[in-house]
Every structure is written in C-alpha cells, then in structure tokens.
Amino acid sequence: MKRHLISAADLSRDDAVLILDTAEEMARVADRPIKKLPTLRGRTVVNLFFEDSTRTRISFEAAAKRLSADVINFSAKGSSVSKGESLKDTALTLEAMGADAVVIRHGDSGAPHRLATSGWIGGSVVNAGDGTHEHPTQALLDAFTMRRRLVGADASTGQDLAGRRITVVGDILHSRVARSNVHLLTTLGADVTLVAPPTLVPIGVENWPCEVSYDLDSVVGTSDAVMMLRVQRERMNAAFFPTEREYARRYGLDGERMAKMPEHAIVMHPGPMNRGMEITAEVADSPRCTAVEQVTNGVSIRMAVLYLLLGGNEPALTATGTSTRTEESK
Amino acid sequence: MSKILIRGAKILGGEPQDVLIDGETIAEVGTDLGAEGARVVEAAGQILLPGLVDLHTHLREPGREDSETVLTGTKAAAVGGFTAVHAMANTFPVADTAGVVEQVWRLGKESGYCDVQPIGAVTVGLEGRQLAELGAMHDSAAGVRVFSDDGKCVDDAVIMRRALEYVKAFDGVVAQHAQEPRLTEGAQMNEGIVSAELGLSGWPAVAEESIIARDVLLAAHVGSRVHICHLSTAGSVEIVRWAKSKGWNVTAEVTPHHLLLTDELVRSYNPVYKVNPPLRTEADVMALREALADGTIDCVATDHAPHPHEDKDCEWGAAAMGMVGLETALSVVQHTMVDSGLLDWAGVADRMSFRPAHIGRLTGHGRAISPGEPANLTLHDSAYRGVVDPAGFASRSRNTPYEGRELPGRVTHTFLRGRATVVDGKLA
Amino acid sequence: MDANSSDVRASDARAQRPARPVLEGPDIARMLTRIAHEIVERAKGADDVVLLGIPTRGVFLARRLAAKLEEITGRAIPVGSLDITMYRDDLRLGPARTLARTEIPADGIEGRVVLLVDDVLFSGRTIRAALDALGDIGRPRAVQLAVLVDRGHRELPIRADYVGKNLPTSLRETVKVHLTEEDGRDAVLLGVRSAASRPGAPDESPVAEPTTPAGER
Numbered sequence: 001m002k003r004h005l006i007s008a009a010d011l012s013r014d015d016a017v018l019i020l021d022t023a024e025e026m027a028r029v030a031d032r033p034i035k036k037l038p039t040l041r042g043r044t045v046v047n048l049f050f051e052d053s054t055r056t057r058i059s060f061e062a063a064a065k066r067l068s069a070d071v072i073n074f075s076a077k078g079s080s081v082s083k084g085e086s087l088k089d090t091a092l093t094l095e096a097m098g099a100d101a102v103v104i105r106h107g108d109s110g111a112p113h114r115l116a117t118s119g120w121i122g123g124s125v126v127n128a129g130d131g132t133h134e135h136p137t138q139a140l141l142d143a144f145t146m147r148r149r150l151v152g153a154d155a156s157t158g159q160d161l162a163g164r165r166i167t168v169v170g171d172i173l174h175s176r177v178a179r180s181n182v183h184l185l186t187t188l189g190a191d192v193t194l195v196a197p198p199t200l201v202p203i204g205v206e207n208w209p210c211e212v213s214y215d216l217d218s219v220v221g222t223s224d225a226v227m228m229l230r231v232q233r234e235r236m237n238a239a240f241f242p243t244e245r246e247y248a249r250r251y252g253l254d255g256e257r258m259a260k261m262p263e264h265a266i267v268m269h270p271g272p273m274n275r276g277m278e279i280t281a282e283v284a285d286s287p288r289c290t291a292v293e294q295v296t297n298g299v300s301i302r303m304a305v306l307y308l309l310l311g312g313n314e315p316a317l318t319a320t321g322t323s324t325r326t327e328e329s330k
Numbered sequence: 331m332s333k334i335l336i337r338g339a340k341i342l343g344g345e346p347q348d349v350l351i352d353g354e355t356i357a358e359v360g361t362d363l364g365a366e367g368a369r370v371v372e373a374a375g376q377i378l379l380p381g382l383v384d385l386h387t388h389l390r391e392p393g394r395e396d397s398e399t400v401l402t403g404t405k406a407a408a409v410g411g412f413t414a415v416h417a418m419a420n421t422f423p424v425a426d427t428a429g430v431v432e433q434v435w436r437l438g439k440e441s442g443y444c445d446v447q448p449i450g451a452v453t454v455g456l457e458g459r460q461l462a463e464l465g466a467m468h469d470s471a472a473g474v475r476v477f478s479d480d481g482k483c484v485d486d487a488v489i490m491r492r493a494l495e496y497v498k499a500f501d502g503v504v505a506q507h508a509q510e511p512r513l514t515e516g517a518q519m520n521e522g523i524v525s526a527e528l529g530l531s532g533w534p535a536v537a538e539e540s541i542i543a544r545d546v547l548l549a550a551h552v553g554s555r556v557h558i559c560h561l562s563t564a565g566s567v568e569i570v571r572w573a574k575s576k577g578w579n580v581t582a583e584v585t586p587h588h589l590l591l592t593d594e595l596v597r598s599y600n601p602v603y604k605v606n607p608p609l610r611t612e613a614d615v616m617a618l619r620e621a622l623a624d625g626t627i628d629c630v631a632t633d634h635a636p637h638p639h640e641d642k643d644c645e646w647g648a649a650a651m652g653m654v655g656l657e658t659a660l661s662v663v664q665h666t667m668v669d670s671g672l673l674d675w676a677g678v679a680d681r682m683s684f685r686p687a688h689i690g691r692l693t694g695h696g697r698a699i700s701p702g703e704p705a706n707l708t709l710h711d712s713a714y715r716g717v718v719d720p721a722g723f724a725s726r727s728r729n730t731p732y733e734g735r736e737l738p739g740r741v742t743h744t745f746l747r748g749r750a751t752v753v754d755g756k757l758a
Numbered sequence: 759m760d761a762n763s764s765d766v767r768a769s770d771a772r773a774q775r776p777a778r779p780v781l782e783g784p785d786i787a788r789m790l791t792r793i794a795h796e797i798v799e800r801a802k803g804a805d806d807v808v809l810l811g812i813p814t815r816g817v818f819l820a821r822r823l824a825a826k827l828e829e830i831t832g833r834a835i836p837v838g839s840l841d842i843t844m845y846r847d848d849l850r851l852g853p854a855r856t857l858a859r860t861e862i863p864a865d866g867i868e869g870r871v872v873l874l875v876d877d878v879l880f881s882g883r884t885i886r887a888a889l890d891a892l893g894d895i896g897r898p899r900a901v902q903l904a905v906l907v908d909r910g911h912r913e914l915p916i917r918a919d920y921v922g923k924n925l926p927t928s929l930r931e932t933v934k935v936h937l938t939e940e941d942g943r944d945a946v947l948l949g950v951r952s953a954a955s956r957p958g959a960p961d962e963s964p965v966a967e968p969t970t971p972a973g974e975r
Contacts, residue, residue: 018856025841025857034894039844067844087645108647109518109529110599117598118643131647133529157859179529203534204526307844311854 002317004116004125005305008136008183013160015317016187020144021157022304023297029066030300040069043310046099047073048090049128050106055271056128056138059295060103063302069310072097087111091120099123101310109133124309132174138270139180141301143188145290146225148297149266162189167219169195169251170229170278171240173202177229177270182210193219197251199240200231216251221260227268228253228278248277255282266290333357333368334748339378339709341699343675349378351705354747358701371743373709377675380683381413381706381744382660383695385476385505385583386559386631388652389415389446391437392430393422398636398726400437403656404444406634406725408751410656411708411741412444414687414695415634419451420481426451426462428470435472443751447690450474452493452504456482461493468500475691478505480559481606483541485511490545494554501691503581505557506545508566509607513537518647520593520608528596530646533608535563542566546573546580555579557689560633562588562607564617571626581689583631584618586655586662591615591731601642601649602731605635622681623672629686632659636727654725661737664712669738675712694747709743716740724757777934777949781923786906786944789922790819793904794826796920801871806899808867809837812876812888813858818939819906820875836863840874840895845887862895872898873919877935879905882916907946909933 002010011019029035045064047057057073064071076090087106094102101124104112109131116125129135147156150164166185172178172194185192192210194201205212213219220226231251233244241247248254253267261267267283269291275281283289308316334351341347341359348363349356384407390398398406400417407415417434419425425434431448438446450467454460456479467474477497484490484506493504514537519525521532542558546569549556561567561582573580587605592612595603603609621627635652642649655662663682667673673681687696697703717736720728744752751758781789798804804827811820817839824837841858849855874888885903892901904920909927927933927948934947 022857025859028860032895036894037844038890039849087648088643106645108645111645111647113599114645131529132531176529179527202526203521203532204523207523207526307857308854311844311849312852313850314853316854316856 003309003315004112005136005309005317006113006116006125006127007134008139008180008187011136011184011187011317013187013189016140016143016184017158017160018316019140019301019304019308020147022308023140023144023300024153024157026303026307027153027297027300029303030296036066036068038068039307040064040067040310043069043100044098045069045071045101045103045306045310046094046097047071047128048076048094048102048104049074050076050087050104050111051129053105053129055295056105059298060126060128060302062299063306066299067303067306069100069306072099087115088118088120091115091118095121095123101126101306103128105129107131124315126305126309129176131176132179133176134180135176136180136184137298137302137305138177139184140305141294141298142177142181142227142268142270143184144297144301145268145294146266149290150224150264160188161185164190164224165193165222166190166225166227167193167195167223168227168229169216169253171200171231171235172196172205172229173200174232174235175229181227182208186210193223195219195251197241197247200235216253216257217260220257221262223261223265225266225268226253226261227270230270230272230274231278233274233277244277252278252280253283254280258283258286258288261288268294270294334371334745334750335363335365335368336371336373336378336707336709336743337365339373339376340675341378342679343377346374349699349707351707351745351748354705356699356701356703356705359699371709373742375711375713376742377710377712378699379411379675379679379708379710380696380699381708381746382411382682383686383690383692384412384415384632384634384656384659385557385629385686385690386480386585387415387417387634387656388420388636389417389434390421390636392433396726397638400434400446401441401443402724402726403634403636404438404441404446405757406654406656406723407444408744408746409724409741409755409757410658411660411710411744411752412656413706413708413744413746414445414447414692415656416447416449416476416690418480419449419478420456424451424455425449426454426456428463428466428472431467431472431474432470435470442746443757444746445692445695447476447692448472448474449476449478449480449505452477452479452484453489458482458484458486458489461489461496464493464497464502465500468502475500475502476505476557476689477502478507478559480505480507483507483509483511485541487544487548491548491552494549494556495552498554503555503557503689505559506541507559508538508541508545510537510540513540517608519596519604520610522593522611524593524596528599530596533606535565535610535614538563538607539565539569542569546570546578549580550576550578555581558582560585560588560607560631561618561621561627562610562614564614567617567621567626571621574626581628581685582626583629583686584622584627585633586630586659586666587653587731588618589615589622589630589666590662595731599646601644601646602653602729602733604646604649604651605653606651619666619670619672622667623677628689629681630659630663631686632656634725635729636725637729638727642729652729654723654727654730657723657725658718658730658732658737660708660710660741661739662732664739665737668712705745705748707743707745708741710739711742712739714738714740777932777947779945780925780948781946783944786922786946789906790822791826793920793922794823794830797823797827797873797904798830800919804831804835806870807835807873808863808870808898809835809873809875810840810862810867810892811837812874812884813839813841814940815935815937816874816876818937819877823875823904836865838863840888840891842884842887842891845890847883847887860891867892867896867898869897869899871900871902873902873904875904877906877937878933879903879908879918879921880911880933882912882914885916886914906935907933
C-alpha cells in the first residue's frame with residue numbers, strides 16, 4: 001500500500017482516476033452552504049514549507065480544513081540551522097507532535113522521498129513540490145481541469161484522458177510541474193508534447209514518454225490543451241535564451257497563436273503568470289484560459305488526496321509496480 | 331627480530347610458495363622453507379600481493395577529525411591491505427605549506443599502521459590562483475612529489491601549465507581533479523537519463539573530458555607528466571588512451587566505486603551514493619573496467635572520503651560528496667576485475683601496488699616479492715564471501731555505498747616492513 | 759461501495775449454505791407500491807417531498823419510489839442521492855472508501871420534507887451519518903426514512919417511517935438486497951455470516967452495520 005504521494009510516476013491509471021473521481025465529489029462540497037466535512041476530524045496535517053509558496057500552502061490548508069483536519073503551518077525558511085539538520089530535526093519534531101501527514105515543499109529534489117523513506121517519521125508524506133523534480137498534486141489538478149473541460153464534469157466519472165493531445169510549453173528543464181504532468185498525463189492515456197528552446201529541455205529527455213518540439217506553431221493547431229509554464233526572467237542571465245522579447249516571440253502564447261488552436265482547446269497555466277513573457281494578457285484573460293479554475297480545482301484535488309491517504313486506517317492508493325523508485329537499500 | 335613464515339600462499343596468484351620474513355625484509359622465497367624460530371602463518375589457498383598503495387586518500391586530519399584522523403584512516407588502510415597511502419591536501423588548514431605536510435607525515439609515522447605520504451596543494455588554499463610553495467613541500471621531511479587541488483579543479487590553464495612545468499625540477503607530478511567549474515555549477519549527479527527524471531542538476535561527462543583533453547595537451551606541450559584523478563567516463567578513457575598512444579607522460583586512476591556502481595542507484599535519493607565525480611552509466615563502468623585491464627588506466631585509487639553521519643543523514647542536496655573505500659577496495663576490484671576475468675592477480679598487484687608506487691615515486695613500496703625487498707605484503711583470501719557491515723569498520727566514518735552488499739574476498743594479513751598490522755582480518 | 763460483494767458471495771458459496779431468498783421481485787414491487795401510497799397519504803399529497811437515496815441500492819429504490827409517486831400524484835417528484843461515506847463513524851476501521859455521488863435536486867431541500875431511502879435498516883449508524891450529511895446541505899422542514907427491510911438490532915435511537923418488511927434476524931445472519939439495476943434481479947436474501955468469509959474484518963462485531971457492504975446487512 002502506498003502511504004505517500006511523492007511522484008506522479010507512482011500512480012497507476014486506476015489510482016489517478018480514483019483521485020480525479022474523488023475530487024469530483026469534493027468539488028460538489030464547495031457548492032454547499034457548509035463547505036466542510038467531518039471526515040478527518042482529529043487528524044493532524046502539517047504543512048512543512050522550506051520554500052515560500054503561499055498559493056500551494058493555502059490550497060493544502062483549505063483542503064485539510066474543509067475535511068476538518070487540524071492544520072499546522074511550519075515555515076522552515078530562514079531557520080538558522082543548516083539545511084540537512086533542519087530537515088531531519090524538523091521531521092523528528094513533527095513526529096513527536098503526532099503529525100498524521102506532512103505536506104512538504106522543499107528546494108531540494110528528492111527531499112520528500114528522503115523524508116518518506118528515512119524512518120524519521122511515521123505519517124504520510126505528500127510532495128508539494130521538490131526542487132526541479134515533481135509536483136504531483138499540481139499535475140493532478142491539471143488533469144482534473146482538463147477532464148472537466150474536455151470530457152465534462154458530470155460525464156467524466158471513471159474516465160481518463162485517452163487520446164487527448166496536451167502540449168506543455170516553457171522551462172521544462174527546471175519544471176517540476178512538467179515532470180509530474182508527463183508522468184500523469186501519459187498514465188491517463190494522453191499524448192504529451194513538450195515545447196521549449198533546446199536549452200530548456202533536459203539532457204535525457206529522450207527517455208520520457210512524450211514528444212519534444214522546438215516549434216510552438218507546429219503543434220498548437222492540434223492541441224486539446226496548451227499548458228504554459230512560468231519562465232523566470234533570471235534564466236536569461238544564465239544564457240538559456242537571449243532576451244525576453246525573443247522568448248515571448250518564439251515560445252509565448254499570444255492571441256494570434258491561440259486563434260490557431262482547435263475551438264474546444266483550452267489554455268492552462270499553473271500560476272503565477274508572467275504576463276507579457278510566456279502569455280499575453282489577451283490570452284490570460286480569455287475564457288479559454290483555465291488558470292483561475294485550476295486554483296479552485298487544486299483544493300478539490302488536495303482534499304481528495306488527503307482523504308484517500310488519511311480517510312481510513314490505510315490509504316486507498318495502491319502501489320503500482322511500475323514505479324522506478326526503490327526504497328533505500330537497507 | 332622476529333621471523334615470520336607465510337606458508338603456501340599463491341604469490342600474485344601463482345603456484346603455492348613459502349615466504350620467510352626476517353625483520354623488515356623478505357629473506358627467502360621458495361617451497362618447503364624451514365620454520366625454525368619463525369611464527370607461521372598458514373596461507374594455503376590465499377593470494378599474496380605486494381602491500382597495496384593508494385594514490386588518493388582523504389585522511390581529514392588536520393581539521394575534520396570528526397570524520398577521520400590519520401590514526402583511524404591508516405587503521406582502515408591496513409585492514410584494506412594497504413601499506414602506503416597518499417593523503418590528499420584538502421584539509422583545514424589546507425596542506426599547502428611545508429608545515430602542514432610535515433604534520434601529516436609525522437602523524438603517519440606515529441600511527442604505525444601504514445606509511446602516509448602527504449600530497450601537497452597545487453595552489454594556495456586550493457583557490458586556483460597562486461602556486462603554493464611546491465618546492466618547499468618537496469624539500470620538507472614529507473618529501474612531497476604528488477601535488478593536487480583535489481576537490482577542486484586547477485581550471486586556470488596558465489596556472490596548470492606553470493604547475494606542470496615547475497614540478498619537473500624535482501620529478502613531481504600534478505594530479506588533476508578534472509571538473510570544468512562553470513559546466514558543473516550546482517551539479518548533483520551525472521547528467522543523463524536519470525538526472526532528467528529525478529530533477530537533479532547534471533554533472534556532464536564533458537566537464538571532466540574537456541579538462542583532461544586540455545591537460546594532456548598542456549603536459550605534452552611542456553614535456554611534463556600529468557596524473558588524472560578518478561576517471562569516470564568512457565570519453566575520458568578515450569582521451570587518455572589517445573594521449574598515451576602519442577607517447578605523452580600521462581597516467582590515470584579509477585576508483586573502485588566507478589568500477590561497480592551506476593547512477594541508477596541515485597533513484598533512491600540516498601546520499602550515500604553522492605560522490606564527485608558522480609556515479610555514471612553502465613557503459614562508462616564497462617569502459618573503465620576495460621581501460622584498467624588494458625593498462626590505459628594505470629591504477630586503482632580509493633578516493634576514500636570519510637564524512638560524519640549527519641553529513642549523509644539528510645536530503646540529497648544538502649549532503650556531502652564522497653564515500654569511504656579503503657576497507658572494501660580490494661574486494662570490489664576482485665569482484666569487478668578478477669572474478670569477471672578481466673585481470674589476473676599479477677594485474678591487481680600492478681594496478682594497486684607497483685604502478686601507484688611508481689607514479690608517487692615511493693621507493694619502499696610496490697616492490698617485487700623476492701629476497702632482500704622490504705616486507706610490505708598483503709595476504710588476501712579470495713574465496714571468502716561476506717556482507718559489508720560498516721559497524722565493523724576501522725574508519726571513523728561509515729559512509730559506504732556497499733552496506734549490506736555481498737562482496738568477495740578479505741584481507742587476512744597485512745605486513746608493514748615485516749610487522750603484522752593486520753592478523754586474521756583484525757588490526758594487530 | 760460494495761466492491762466486496764462478489765467476493766463475499768463467492769466465499770459464501772464455499773463456506774456456508776447459500777443465502778436463501780425471503781422476498782422475490784413481485785414482493786418488492788408490491789411493498790414499494792404500498793410505501794408510495796403511505797407517503798402520499800401521510801405527506802398529504804407529497805407536495806414538498808424530496809427523495810434522497812443512500813448509495814448504492816437506496817438510490818435505485820428512491821428512483822422506483824419516485825416513479826410510483828408520480829404515477830399516483832401525476833407530478834414529478836424530485837429525487838437525488840446522498841452519499842454518507844465521509845460522515846461515517848467507522849472510517850478508521852478500514853481502508854479509505856471510494857466516494858459515491860451526492861446529487862441534490864435543483865430546488866434543494868430547504869423547507870421541504872426529505873425522505874431518506876435505504877435498502878436495509880440495521881444498527882441505524884448509516885442513518886445517523888445521513889442526518890449529519892443532510893445538516894451540512896440545508897435545513898429540511900422534516901426528515902423521514904423509508905427502508906425496504908428492517909432487520910432489527912438498532913444501536914441508536916432511530917426508527918423508520920416506512921418499512922417494506924420487518925425481518926427478524928439473528929446477528930449471525932446476513933441480509934442482502936439485490937436489485938435489477940445493480941445485481942441483475944430483485945430479491946432479498948437471508949444468509950449466515952461465516953467467520954471465514956470475511957477474515958479479520960472489523961464488522962465481525964455486532965456493532966457492525968456501517969462497515970458491511972451495502973446490500974449485505
């Protein structure tokens with residue numbers, strides 16, 4: 001049984017669909033006069049954030065509170081102890097406080113995996129973004145948004161994204177969102193194409209279950225969803241691309257490019273958006289852009305994940321066997 | 331002084347013979363030697379090798395005695411069958427003056443488990459800007475002949491050229507840690523398929539290979555010899571092979587872990603596999619084994635890098651780089667090179683004793699096993715099978731990547747100038 | 759919700775004598791018709807009645823009742839479903855459960871008479887959970903309960919307003935409702951619980967009703 005959600009690669013198709021279906025029910029709770037369920041009463045969820053991410057933290061916080069869990073926010077940033085000591089010692093502290101789940105955001109890839117396999121804590125670990133590795137709940141909320149828009153909220157129970165064409169555009173190299181989405185969307189049957197300047201595509205991408213293109217115009221016309229990733233302006237200083245203007249021209253989504261997309265196709269963005277960089281205001285504010293919906297859906301997805309991990313005496317998600325992750329050798 | 335008779339050992343893996351040690355030297359080699367007055371070591375079936383020599387050891391003293399000291403490090407060396415180790419210069423303070431190298435040398439003398447030959451820093455503080463007093467270190471009691479900024483690359487081409495030239499005056503050698511710094515900023519693991527998946531910053535092979543290519547060309551240009559530390563890629567092997575084919579004076583080493591482990595292990599995010607240069611791919615491992623077998627790579631060097639538990643008991647990004655290796659080196663070499671048929675025991679003696687001693691210009695080590703030679707010997711039970719348990723290490727640190735792994739062979743006895751430092755696998 | 763049912767049935771066949779039908783399709787249809795008439799009578803024409811079935815089989819029963827009420831009154835009766843999973847008091851006794859759909863009719867339940875519909879009434883814990891769930895959705899004028907079978911053994915002060923059949927049982931016995939929509943036929947089966955059929959299941963204790971798969975109570 002999986003106790004943790006570390007990587008989207010650990011989810012089987014059935015697990016992923018179960019999470020989406022559960023999120024669909026959670027979404028209905030948001031429409032009620034009382035947006036709260038007693039389900040996780042007496043459970044403690046710790047948001048352990050080593051990086052600032054107000055958006056992700058409040059999303060998890062809202063999810064846990066709607067399920068009546070007790071929420072402790074632990075911001076470890078600025079702590080004077082060295083990073084290594086602080087992760088272990090913090091973990092031991094949380095364990096002593098009886099955390100049933102630790103939602104962790106960390107700047108180092110693999111830190112949640114380490115927390116889950118080190119024996120430091122006994123509770124569930126949920127990866128809320130680690131370095132440039134993964135951000136599985138973001139991928140789940142993206143998939144949930146796509147399923148609602150492309151399949152329909154009411155008709156989608158039990159459905160995956162088979163045959164849908166999803167294009168992810170931007171800084172793939174540094175993007176945990178892209179990594180998680182490639183795993184999850186492929187598991188759900190979608191065809192994924194990554195688009196970026198070659199400098200922002202990782203060496204080794206040829207092993208990923210997706211296509212890679214350097215030309216956005218050649219793929220927008222056949223995409224059911226185009227996901228624009230945030231591109232940090234600082235990347236320019238490390239020579240990943242020459243200027244903002246050139247990046248926006250070649251890899252940004254503007255009204256003209258959006259017009260080439262199929263009528264039903266949607267534009268997605270995990271936020272926060274760099275208007276004028278990867279996306280123009282015209283596109284960001286158009287009804288095809290799901291950025292705000294994604295935020296709403298994020299709470300439903302995180303409720304679903306917390307419920308499935310903590311709602312019983314054991315999690316409802318199964319180990320897939322296809323996972324490449326190995327436990328520590330000893 | 332005492333006599334020791336080693337009975338029935340296979341010298342360099344050959345036919346069983348007896349070796350009589352008298353005092354500090356080998357007195358006799360032959361069959362059915364008399365045992366009068368001698369302590370007898372029954373060695374039937376075991377392999378007798380010249381005492382192993384490590385060109386690349388981090389003893390951490392002075393400065394990081396929490397991870398290793400000269401005493402604990404030399405104990406670990408003896409257990410691993412070594413009779414001489416070269417102590418790297420990246421201590422605190424850095425071994426960039428005659429004073430520091432003499433301190434390390436003196437601590438080695440006092441330990442008595444293994445000879446310690448200090449390596450001097452190439453540049454002051456390993457900073458890569460100003461040459462350290464290489465001559466003074468050579469002229470000191472420590473008699474330094476190997477210079478290295480290991481841990482950091484001498485990346486400035488002019489500094490490297492000057493160092494290569496300067497040490498010619500006393501037959502010294504610069505041992506280069508080949509790592510182009512700009513290409514490896516923030517690097518966490520080998521750049522490739524696994525790093526792409528794990529989201530860890532890549533340490534590309536080209537960052538090692540480009541420096542090696544530059545340095546062999548520089549060495550050829552100024553007519554110096556250069557030694558390349560811990561080769562880790564197939565491309566590095568190709569460059570060294572090409573340089574040797576030109577007749578240039580280039581030597582190279584490989585670590586035991588680069589002969590066995592690959593970057594697939596990093597998927598566990600267990601920092602015990604974090605090392606510099608990083609674990610590479612299966613293809614690299616195979617190329618390194620081939621190169622060690624055909625002599626392109628001259629020797630095995632451990633890059634024994636002890637770290638305290640807390641520096642590995644953390645997330646990958648915060649963890650220190652390096653692995654301990656002295657106590658497992660010969661077993662890993664047996665497993666990867668001998669048991670695989672790539673190298674015989676004479677070859678092991680060459681790659682782990684004769685050649686490293688020659689590169690370091692150590693006159694008392696890496697000698698033939700014949701009468702009159704110093705009795706620096708290692709007796710190895712190649713039939714032994716055991717599981718690596720770091721709890722039993724003589725080293726102060728436990729950061730081995732082999733914990734729980736079965737490895738073949740065990741050093742049963744080590745003799746340093748006729749005195750047993752290890753008996754029946756335990757420190758004497 | 760009742761993913762276990764087929765397993766239970768398979769092991770029932772091996773471990774014990776097969777469950778015995780105590781009610782067949784025509785009996786069930788007759789009982790639902792009677793309940794529908796009772797509702798119309800007691801709710802004075804069922805003007806403001808909303809039917810909420812408890813998944814899985816309660817939902818089918820609610821839809822059948824709604825159809826019969828429509829026949830009688832000539833008006834469409836709002837019908838929906840109310841999943842009680844997240845309000846259960848035994849969530850920590852088993853793995854996290856798959857949620858079922860909660861579908862509240864468009865006009866809501868505010869000020870109306872909500873009629874909860876379930877297949878079997880046993881300990882009463884399901885209905886307790888349903889009342890809690892309902893409270894988070896709105897404030898009905900009244901809440902009533904209709905069940906196909908009341909098998910007794912209440913653990914909470916809860917009773918049904920409309921009962922298809924009172925079926926006295928022992929705690930060793932199981933009551934399973936089969937409905938065409940889910941199971942291919944209509945029947946109420948009485949069987950005997952065997953320890954071997956559900957090894958280690960927490961619902962071996964008498965306080966068991968909510969952890970029993972729907973349809974087997």
